[in-house]
Amino acid sequence: MSSRSGRPQPGWVNPPGHYLKRDEMYSLVGLVEYPPRAKYLFSAGQAQSRFLMGLKEGKILGTRCPRCGRVYVPPRMYCEYCHTHTLEWVELPGTGVIHTAVISYIGTFRERRKEPVIVGVIQLDAPGYTPGGYEFAGLFHRLCGVTPEDVMSGRAIGMRVKPRWRPPEERRGDINDIECFEPIEG
Amino acid sequence: MGATHPNIVVGTPITWVPLMRRVAIVGAGWAGFRPQVPELSFRELVFEAAQRAYEDAGVDPREDVDAFVSCQEDYWEGIAIADEFAPEPVGGALRPTYTVAGDGLQGLAQAYMMIKSGAFDIVAVESHAKPSDIVTLDGIYDLALDPHTIRPLRVANPLFTAGLDAVAYMSRTGASRVHLAMVAAANKRMGLHNPRASYAGRVTVDDVLGAPYYIYPMTRYEVAPYTDAAVVIVLASEEAARRLTDNPVWVEGVGWSTEVGTGAVEYHKWGHMPSLKAAGLMAYRAAGIDSPTGEVGFAEVEDRFSFMELLSLEELGLAGEGEAHKMLETGDFSPGGYLPVNQSGGSLSVGVPFEALGLWRALEAYLELREHADKYDVPRAVVASWRGPPTYTSAVAVLGAQ
Numbered sequence: 116m117s118s119r120s121g122r123p124q125p126g127w128v129n130p131p132g133h134y135l136k137r138d139e140m141y142s143l144v145g146l147v148e149y150p151p152r153a154k155y156l157f158s159a160g161q162a163q164s165r166f167l168m169g170l171k172e173g174k175i176l177g178t179r180c181p182r183c184g185r186v187y188v189p190p191r192m193y194c195e196y197c198h199t200h201t202l203e204w205v206e207l208p209g210t211g212v213i214h215t216a217v218i219s220y221i222g223t224f225r226e227r228r229k230e231p232v233i234v235g236v237i238q239l240d241a242p243g244y245t246p247g248g249y250e251f252a253g254l255f256h257r258l259c260g261v262t263p264e265d266v267m268s269g270r271a272i273g274m275r276v277k278p279r280w281r282p283p284e285e286r287r288g289d290i291n292d293i294e295c296f297e298p299i300e301g
Numbered sequence: 302m303g304a305t306h307p308n309i310v311v312g313t314p315i316t317w318v319p320l321m322r323r324v325a326i327v328g329a330g331w332a333g334f335r336p337q338v339p340e341l342s343f344r345e346l347v348f349e350a351a352q353r354a355y356e357d358a359g360v361d362p363r364e365d366v367d368a369f370v371s372c373q374e375d376y377w378e379g380i381a382i383a384d385e386f387a388p389e390p391v392g393g394a395l396r397p398t399y400t401v402a403g404d405g406l407q408g409l410a411q412a413y414m415m416i417k418s419g420a421f422d423i424v425a426v427e428s429h430a431k432p433s434d435i436v437t438l439d440g441i442y443d444l445a446l447d448p449h450t451i452r453p454l455r456v457a458n459p460l461f462t463a464g465l466d467a468v469a470y471m472s473r474t475g476a477s478r479v480h481l482a483m484v485a486a487a488n489k490r491m492g493l494h495n496p497r498a499s500y501a502g503r504v505t506v507d508d509v510l511g512a513p514y515y516i517y518p519m520t521r522y523e524v525a526p527y528t529d530a531a532v533v534i535v536l537a538s539e540e541a542a543r544r545l546t547d548n549p550v551w552v553e554g555v556g557w558s559t560e561v562g563t564g565a566v567e568y569h570k571w572g573h574m575p576s577l578k579a580a581g582l583m584a585y586r587a588a589g590i591d592s593p594t595g596e597v598g599f600a601e602v603e604d605r606f607s608f609m610e611l612l613s614l615e616e617l618g619l620a621g622e623g624e625a626h627k628m629l630e631t632g633d634f635s636p637g638g639y640l641p642v643n644q645s646g647g648s649l650s651v652g653v654p655f656e657a658l659g660l661w662r663a664l665e666a667y668l669e670l671r672e673h674a675d676k677y678d679v680p681r682a683v684v685a686s687w688r689g690p691p692t693y694t695s696a697v698a699v700l701g702a703q
């Protein structure tokens with residue numbers, strides 16, 4: 116375990132050998148840097164295609180299982196609990212409550228971010244569907260207008276939110292057509 | 302019988318605990334098998350195959366199926382940790398599910414052992430592929446090669462390893478380009494009777510020989526194209542199978558093997574496929590077969606390159622070494638012959654759905670044994686799959702209707 120300077124951090128016993136500078140490491144024979152050429156065009160399929168086209172129109176669409184009544188957002192063409200086709204489409208109002216939220220101060224490599232990121236899981240209002248278990252119609256998304264203090268105090272949980280849509284001319288049929296979910300005033 | 306048939310003698314038999322119960326295939330389903338299935342996501346494709354399999358088997362995946370096995374590879378999927386996507390479309394959410402990163406026949410072997418162990422009664426095996434979603438297939442193959450000794454050569458197409466094997470095989474056995482073309486023409490035509498064979502056609506030996514080379518010594522008819530497909534097969538213990546169906550097809554044995562590390566092409570035994578031989582021997586031992594001669598009714602074997610069909614038959618002991626092309630000449634491998642081979646049309650007319658290829662061959666053999674077992678003196682099939690270049694991994698299953 117070494118710090119940025121290449122020196123072992125205090126408290127660590129020096130392992131044998133010596134630390135390499137970046138240039139030294141990349142000049143080693145046998146070290147091959149290789150960027151993969153891996154490009155895909157993912158077919159969204161029946162369910163997600165219609166969902167993404169709905170976002171472009173400012174609508175959140177889901178599918179309903181005819182057997183158990185579960186509403187799927189993001190939609191699936193099948194109910195994973197009943198293993199049956201979900202043939203009925205429903206439009207959700209878009210409003211909901213924050214089910215859980217998190218503040219991340221670090222990136223993937225544990226590097227500290229300048230500004231923390233707040234994201235959450237939103238349980239969407241799905242008229243006519245009362246979730247029976249822990250699963251519900253919902254979206255994972257950025258939260259704006261929610262502060263770290265809201266999250267740390269627990270106030271964020273249960274907060275009523277709605278989507279902040281991008282202007283219609285900027286929407287592309289993409290999950291980012293929703294900028295974020297934000298608290299409903301009052 | 303126009304040629305010498307082999308007599309493989311197996312040494313010490315593997316000890317399969319005698320009390321272990323038999324395992325049967327009780328249902329199967331498929332979806333896709335077209336060059337492109339753009340209207341369905343891979344999840345939806347798997348769901349459609351699963352629905353058909355469970356209807357065929359008469360089981361409810363949420364009540365009756367005890368465990369699920371999926372066969373896939375992350376780079377084929379374009380999704381890291383693609384295992385996590387496996388349970389949902391097969392009905393495996395919150396149920397024991399995992400992925401075998403290999404050919405569908407290796408998944409079938411896994412399910413076989415799970416049932417043999419007594420821990421599970423009914424297990425579903427799934428495999429799927431959407432090659433049409435991959436833009437840089439060459440780039441994906443490139444990543445399968447050794448990063449230090451092969452990739453820097455920039456030889457562009459790892460399918461070249463199949464050409465190296467083909468040349469070595471022909472030189473060793475005396476099989477000619479005409480023999481390879483005969484395999485391709487026969488399979489293309491037999492596929493015309495198969496709804497899953499998108500690439501079947503009324504192709505003649507002259508058509509094959511007259512076409513431009515793809516990879517010497519093979520022309521475009523002799524290298525199987527890709528196909529989007531999903532296959533689900535339901536296996537059950539003997540007790541459950543008797544309850545579910547009047548005509549179970551037994552999995553009598555399974556085997557699998559890898560010769561050398563992928564990309565280490567220097568270590569491969571050129572013109573042979575030792576992993577196929579080892580996998581076959583393992584499967585025969587499990588099935589209690591001392592020699593496959595006269596013990597097999599038909600075979601669905603590797604043919605993603607035309608020469609591989611002949612080599613497969615030899616490695617599996619279904620033809621003597623160097624004899625397969627002579628048996629081909631005498632019609633031994635034609636429908637109604639000594640040992641009909643790839644009556645489904647093979648992958649040359651169906652295409653290659655990546656890891657689903659072996660499971661698809663098992664599907665074809667299963668349907669044939671279920672519907673037409675009485676056509677054969679011995680109602681038993683050998684199903685064999687090689688994972689294709691640049692791998693040296695193979696898997697074999699022996700299926701029987703008695």
